[in-house]
Amino acid sequence: MLKDGIFYFEYSLKNLDDFPDSYYTNDVIIVDPKKSKKFLEKVNNLRELITTYCCLKNNNINNGIDEIISKIEEILVSVKNINYTEFVAYWKSLDVQYGTFLELSNKNNLLKILLDKFCERRRSLYEKFGYTNVSIQALYDSGSSRSKGSKFKSKILDIVRNILNTKVIFIGKNNWKEIKKELNIKYDFGRNHQNKIPDFYIVYNNHHIVGEAKHIHNKGGAQDKQVGELIDFIKQKEKYKNVHYLSFIDGLYLHHFVHKNLSEKIKRQKKDIEEVLKINPNNFFVNTKGFIKLLEDLKNA
DNA sequence: ACCTGGTATACCGTGTCTCG
DNA sequence: CGAGACACGGTATACCAGGT
Structure with a gap:
């Protein structure tokens, strides 16, 4: 009744x-050493490019720096889940969101600012601790409620x-x-x-x-x-x-x-x-x- | 002067749906 | 089939009142 x-x-x-x-529950692993091989390669690639950018910048070498920036941009716009890397996570501290970045028609100027800031404020600190893909998974887990x-x-x-x-x-x-x-x-x-x-x-x-x-x-x-x-x-x-x-x-x-x-x-x-x-x-x-x-x-x- | 609890607002990125 | 609109739960934070 x-x-x-x-x-x-x-x-x-x-x-x-x-x-x-x-x-x-939404228990998804995005840094599986076997299944996420391509993604992890891109992440390593991004970290290398950023390190290179910082080194060139520190030594006032402009040769080739534009090519590095465009390679970084290419990874940032095309690789899924790249927003969970420590570089993109840092943007939030600077009042910049990943979504905002993607919408810009000219990303170059902003990207330079973000890279310079990251080199100045985060890179040496993070290298002291050592880069790890744990942080990527942790950031993804932290936001899992959104899915x-x-x-x-x-x-x-x-x-x-x-x-x-x-x-x-x-x-x-x-x-x-x-x-x-x-x-x-x-x-x-x-x-x-x-x-x-x-x-x-x-x-x-x-x-x-x-x-x-x-x-x-x-x-x-x-x-x-x-x-x-x-x-x-x-x-x-x-x-x-x-x-x-x-x-x-x-x-x-x-x-x-x-x-x-x-x-x-x-x-x-x-x-x-x-x-x-x-x-x-x-x-x-x-x-x-x-x-x-x-x-x-x-x-x- | 500082803390605490409550409310309100703005915003985030994700997944799905809609529509051309 | 792809771009855009939309709804989603959660978070950060400003503000306020009241207490200590």
Whole structure:
């Protein structure tokens, strides 16, 4: 028997998700001595070229320096993952981003500045410690969260297949128009959020679930804004009671809701969710376990 | 004078989707 | 099929209020 939204929210708070979640692991090695041979050759090549540049510069030799710069530029623009080398990492200290560099039509002048700075401030220090490809892997690992954006799909696919034995439709610009038309819904959320479309759509026994999912662990401005979006999403109400808006919050964020001393922000968010679910009992705000419970009830309805 | 916790803003690089 | 747009989670940091 399918219950009201507030039930599944409270169920989620009582049954917090486990951590860490294997669906979101992204363990990729980019400095494998065998598989990454070409990449590592390019990295060594870059380091040699930079050393050469610094030596020529130190001795005021201009002969051949332009050729060295263009070879360095060639490596920087064409080799994937080259942004994880210590040279490119240093740019951030100088207010220069790799992406910005790639967009420049004339990279030469900036590259000279960056090389001169690196020679002056980093090269001898790094040579004292010795260059290592550990730093490249470490920089990549440090940024691995950025590749988790789409990991959610396989997770929800598995959950829905296991319980309902039905497919999840992932929404894109192409199929959204049709779904919206078919359901004959207003979808106010889009009007207030730059036409942002939902993430997924599930149909089962004449129940239509339109879902928005986010994977959030920590608190912070950007994260709060994301939670605010999830709350806005379930504020929507349609004429048809079998259309459900569902906000799926994955990750550790919900753990903040059950601390002894709730911060003011979290208190407000919790209250908002509860009030919205009272007004719209057909909508849902759940974590993984709350979502599973919901699907099980839907199946046994 | 300095610390602490909370909020808000801007930004990063990645992966996927869209559209010509 | 390739370029561009977009959404993603996380980070850095400015600012503020309140406490010590």
